[in-house]
Amino acid sequence: MNPQRLIAKGAEADVFAGSIAGLPAVFKIRKPKAYRVKALDESLRLARTKKEARLLHAAKEAGARCPLVLSVGKYEIAMSRLPGRLMRKLSGRDMAAISPAAGRLLASLHAAGISHGDFTPANIMVDGRAVSVIDFGLGEFTRQDEELATDVLLMKKSLPTEAYTGFLRAYKGARGRGAANATLARLEEIEKRGRYVVRGALA
Numbered sequence: 357m358n359p360q361r362l363i364a365k366g367a368e369a370d371v372f373a374g375s376i377a378g379l380p381a382v383f384k385i386r387k388p389k390a391y392r393v394k395a396l397d398e399s400l401r402l403a404r405t406k407k408e409a410r411l412l413h414a415a416k417e418a419g420a421r422c423p424l425v426l427s428v429g430k431y432e433i434a435m436s437r438l439p440g441r442l443m444r445k446l447s448g449r450d451m452a453a454i455s456p457a458a459g460r461l462l463a464s465l466h467a468a469g470i471s472h473g474d475f476t477p478a479n480i481m482v483d484g485r486a487v488s489v490i491d492f493g494l495g496e497f498t499r500q501d502e503e504l505a506t507d508v509l510l511m512k513k514s515l516p517t518e519a520y521t522g523f524l525r526a527y528k529g530a531r532g533r534g535a536a537n538a539t540l541a542r543l544e545e546i547e548k549r550g551r552y553v554v555r556g557a558l559a
Contacts, residue, residue: 360372360373360374360375361373361374363382366493368386368387368404368493369384369385369386369387369493370384370385370387371383371384371385372385373437376426376427376434377426379426379436380436380437381426381434381435381436381437382423382434382435382436382437383432383433383434383435384408384432384433384435384493385431385432386401386404386405386431386432388401401430401431402430402431404493405428405429405430405431405432405433406428407495408433408492408493408495409425409428409433410497411470411492411495411496411497412424412425412433412435412492413425414468414469414470414497415464415465415468415470415489415492417468418464418465418467418468418470419464420461420464420465420468420489421461421486421487421488421489422488422489422490422492423435423436423437423438423488423490424436438481438483438488438490439481439483440481440482440483440484440486440488441481441482442477442478442479442480442481442482443458443477443478443480443481443482443487444476444477444478444480444514446477446482448516448518448519451477451515451516451519452516452518452519452522454482454485454487455515455519455520455522455523455526456522456523456525456526457485457486457487457526458480458487458511458523458526459522459523459524459525459526459527459528459529459530460526460527460529460530461480461487461488461489462475462489462507462508462511462527463526463527463530463531463536464530465489465507466504466507466531466535466539467530467531467535469497469498469499470495470496470497470498471495471496471497471498471500471503471504471506471507472489472492472494472495472507473492473493473494473495473496473503473506473507474491474493474494474495474510475489475507475510475511476510476511476514477511477514477515478514479491501538501539501541501542502542502546504539504542505539505540505542505543505545505546506546508524508527508539508540508543509543509546509547511523512524512543528540
C-alpha cells in the first residue's frame with residue numbers, strides 16, 4: 357500500500373490518495389484516540405475497520421455503486437478511487453437532476469439491510485449520470501426502520517425541495533410501496549419527536 361496525499365481529515369479517520377499495485381486508490385486510516393484506554397481504543401478501531409469493510413463488500417454485492425475494497429489492514433482500508441465529484445458541489449439544477457439516482461442507490465442499500473448512517477450529498481460521488489456512495493464509517497447492518505428513516509431524513513435536511521422530491525419519488529419506486537411506507541412512517545415519527553423536543557426546550 358502506498359498512501360501519498362491527505363485528501364480528508366475526520367474525527368475518526370484520515371483519508372489519503374495513493375496507489376496499490378499501480379492502481380489509483382484511497383486509504384482510510386483510523387486514528388488512535390489519546391483520551392481512550394489504549395486496549396479499548398485498539399479494540400474499537402479494529403472492530404470499526406472490519407465492520408466498514410464488511411459493509412462495503414455487502415453493498416457491492418447488492419449492486420450498489422461504492423468503492424471496491426482492495427485490502428484491509430488492522431486499522432486501514434484500501435479502496436478503489438471513484439471518478440467524479442461530490443454531489444454537494446453541484447448546482448441546484450444539477451443536484452435536482454441527479455437526485456433520483458441517489459434515491460435508487462439508497463433504496464438498494466436498504467433492501468440489502470444496510471443503513472449508511474451519513475447518507476448526504478457530502479458522501480455521494482457523481483460521475484455523469486451515475487452516483488456512488490462513499491464513507492460507510494457510521495453504517496450498520498440493520499433492517500430497523502428507525503435507522504433507515506434516519507438516512508432518508510439526512511437527505512431531506514440536505515437537499516433543496518425540488519431535489520428531495522425527485523430523490524424521494526425514486527426511493528419509493530425502487531424500494532417498493534410496503535417497505536418504503538414503513539420507513540417513511542417512521543421518518544414522520546422522528547420528525548415529530550424532534551419538534552416536540554424543540555418546543556419543550558423553548559417552553
